[in-house]
Amino acid sequence: MSLVSIQSLKKKLNEPLPGMDAHLKMTPYRRLIKVIPDDRREGAVLLLLYMKDGELFFPLIQRHEYKGVHSNQVSLPGGKVEIGDDNLLHTAIRETEEEIGVPRKLIENFGALTELYIPPSNFMVSPFVGFISGEPTFVKEEREVKEILEVSLLDFLENSPIKETEVIIGDGIKLKTPYFELNNKVVWGATAAILQEFKEIYQ
DSSP states (O other): OOHHHHHHHHHHTTSOOOTHHHHHHHOGGGGGOOOOOTTOEEEEEEEEEEEETTEEEEEEEEEOOOSSTTTTOEEOSEEEOOTTOOSHHHHHHHHHHHHHOOOGGGOEEEEEOOOEEEGGGTEEEEEEEEEESSOOOOOOOTTTEEEEEEEEHHHHHHHOOOEEEEEEETTTEEEEEEEEEETTEEEEHHHHHHHHHHHHHHO
16 A cells, blocks of 8 residues: 555545444444443554555554453553543554554554444543554563564455454353454454454545
């Protein structure tokens, strides 16, 4: 994808989005979510595009194992809103800098994707798409990030069909879920839903 089509993508992100129709392909249980709690927490993530060897990539991170609902999961860089954040975009860019070391001043905002609610952690997450013109030097935040995955955008768009697997959540609860296999990792849940919406916008 050339820089010309990058600018085309920026325009598409300011048009009506696929939204829930895309999300439901990767998280069918969302049909069961009727009411979003008033006490939900707010967070934001960033799908960061960058050039490497003449093609576009984006980073995903794998979390460490811990006693929590997102243990060992693969996700986009991001996190919760903190005091001092100007807005949700600020949150997404700040967290990206903290987790994978990309300076916030280098990141251009292309636009927002559709927000979605994550029931297990009671988060309403706002996804954004960003771009940097060069190849970043990643520095992972050791306490939060187990591994940084560099995913080829072209490979994701052309060679990542929706698959289905069984994951274990909470107290041993088994859940059948759609997923993407990216860099030999299972990517499911909210992250997969966000990526599916992005794929539909681009295609």
